[in-house]
Amino acid sequence: MATYLSDQFLRPIAGLHPNARRFSTLKPARISHSPSKVSGRGKLTNAETGPKFKWALRLSLAEQSPPKSTLDxxxxxxxxxxxxxxxxxxxxxxxxxxxxxxxxxxxxxxxxxxxxxxxxxxxxxxxxxxxxxxxxxxxxxxxxxxxxxxxxxxxxxxxxxxxxxxxxxxxxxxxxxxxxxxxxxxxxxxxxxxxxxxxxxxxxxxxQLRIYKTPDLETPKYQILKRTANYEVRKYSPFIVVEAKGDKLSGSSGFNDVAGYIFGKNSSMEKIPMTTPVFTQAFDADLSKVSIQIVLPLEKDLSSLPDPNKEALSLRKVEGSIVAVLKFSGKPTEDIVRRKEEALRSALLSDGFRPKEGCLLARYNDPGRTWSFIMRNEVLIWLEDFTME
Missing domain, CATH: 3.10.450.50 (Nuclear Transport Factor 2; Chain: A,)
Known part of the structure; x- marks a missing residue:
């Protein structure tokens, strides 16, 4: 890292971490003393060791000391x-x-x-x-x-x-x-x-100029905290999902049930606006539990939403969290999704982060209406104890 002050200040070494850098704003004063007079026996005279000499030396040093900065x-x-x-x-x-x-x-x-x-x-x-x-x-x-x-x-x-x-x-x-x-x-x-x-x-x-197609639909709110060469770190705000049991990360089992809920198959027959993405969540590495989820509009809360008509469906509030995200295009087959998850987890561990168990696959596009090379897919992993330092 480099900071330029002015020509009269020392320039830092490029690449040095900012917390480790120190700047010298003034060169140390050089004090030049004339050779001491020595008596014939090789000792300093009284004039050179007396109080007047010491006082003069202290005055000289004080005059050459840098003034205290008033910078606030x-x-x-x-x-x-x-x-x-x-x-x-x-x-x-x-x-x-x-x-x-x-x-x-x-x-x-x-x-x-x-x-x-x-x-x-x-x-x-x-x-x-x-x-x-x-x-x-x-x-x-x-x-x-x-x-x-x-x-x-x-x-x-x-x-x-x-x-x-x-x-x-x-x-x-x-x-x-x-x-x-x-x-x-x-x-x-x-x-x-x-x-x-x-x-x-x-x-x-x-x-970053490549094409990713993101539908013009409401999505969960998040703030991007960090973007590296391989992934983003996002802070998600809380949101609500309707979910059903799934079979695998790239699967569609249960999708018709959760889609039916927002299309009016609920206790009040209310039609709820579509959002994006569709999430599939694996709660552990063995995929012993998988759910498929649709995010509900942000203005909704659990108390105002109609009850599902099917026991297989449930409503759940997802609390705000810090998530690492790897974005990719193409058709998200199970093998590709698992490789992306492994690559993201490996990169996070290499960078000193603590990824939690499990992951999410976010699919933003209708696979029947979107060319695969412009599809937007994301693998998400929750992080523990993330800081901005």
């Missing part, structure tokens, strides 16, 4: 909490809190002035309709603040308007003289080589 970093932390949520709205960020010569870098973009930085923001607004979510802001060095964020964008120039997702941290360098931000360096979670210009970063953008 907590004030800047509070400012970013208030200002950054306006990054892409009509209000925009407060440019007066940035040096004119501010150094902006991300894996595929660089600017060295506040004007260039604001131009980049305006371009993203025009082309991608970005949504910015700020997760935290904290001080990570004497003249450094780190933010963690999620940015979700839709590329409006392509007919299918693909969704591009980036998560990461921004290292904000502070100029202690102006008490303004003099640098902004973005590091993406999805790539290893974050230095400008990153071919890996460009490829990460390009691969």
């Amino acid at each position: 970093v907590n004030r800047l932390v509070d400012f970013l909490y208030e200002d950054l949520p306006h990054l892409f709205d009509d209000q925009g960020i407060d440019r007066t809190m940035y040096d004119e010569r501010v150094r902006f870098r991300d894996p595929i973009t660089k600017h060295d002035t506040i004007g260039g930085y604001l131009f980049n923001i305006a371009l993203l607004k025009k082309l991608f309709r970005p949504e910015f979510q700020l997760h935290y802001v904290k001080q990570t060095g004497p003249y450094e603040i780190t933010t963690r964020w999620t940015m979700v964008m839709r590329f409006v120039l392509l007919p299918w308007k693909p969704e591009l997702i980036f998560t990461g941290i921004s290292i904000m360098g502070i100029n202690p003289q102006t008490q303004k931000f003099c640098s902004h360096v973005d590091l993406w979670d999805s790539i290893q080589k974050n230095d400008y210009f990153s071919l890996e970063g460009l490829l990460d953008v390009m691969k």
Whole structure:
């Protein structure tokens, strides 16, 4: 990771973790003393060891000590909490809190002035309709603040308007003289080589331009906390499902029963709007218990929903949770789904996460009406003790 302060400050080593970095803002003062006068017997004279000499030495050291900084970093932390949520709205960020010569870098973009930085923001607004979510802001060095964020964008120039997702941290360098931000360096979670210009970063953008067909139906609400090269981490809000016993992850056993419930085969013959995706859930690795589920509209609650007509059906509230998600296209056969689940679980363990037992398959499309190469399928695994650090 790199933070640029100004030419008079030490530049950090690229790739060094922000929590481990320390900055030296002033070079240690060099104190030059003339050779001491020595008496003929090789000893210092009284003039060189007396109180006046010691007082003069202390004064010299005091004059060369760096002045104490009056920088209030907590004030800047509070400012970013208030200002950054306006990054892409009509209000925009407060440019007066940035040096004119501010150094902006991300894996595929660089600017060295506040004007260039604001131009980049305006371009993203025009082309991608970005949504910015700020997760935290904290001080990570004497003249450094780190933010963690999620940015979700839709590329409006392509007919299918693909969704591009980036998560990461921004290292904000502070100029202690102006008490303004003099640098902004973005590091993406999805790539290893974050230095400008990153071919890996460009490829990460390009691969997100592919087509996934997501029906224009209501889905469970979630917030994307992190996106790596292999998976996303989402925070789901609570939702309600109607479910029946299934046979396997890729199977359709029980689907007619749960679909019948929302089409009016319930105690009040109420027709309930269709949602997406259809979930199949395995509660353990051996698939000893599998259920098939349809998510019910978010405005519904258990007390207002009609009772099922069949004993095989049940209504259940799914509590909010943190979930890791691997997205893929094509026909989700049982072998493919199990391989995807194994790959996701292996990646999570490799990254130090604690995946829970069992998994979900989310199928967003009608297989009879959707080309397989644009189908959107997802394997989901719950996580224990996830933190944003």
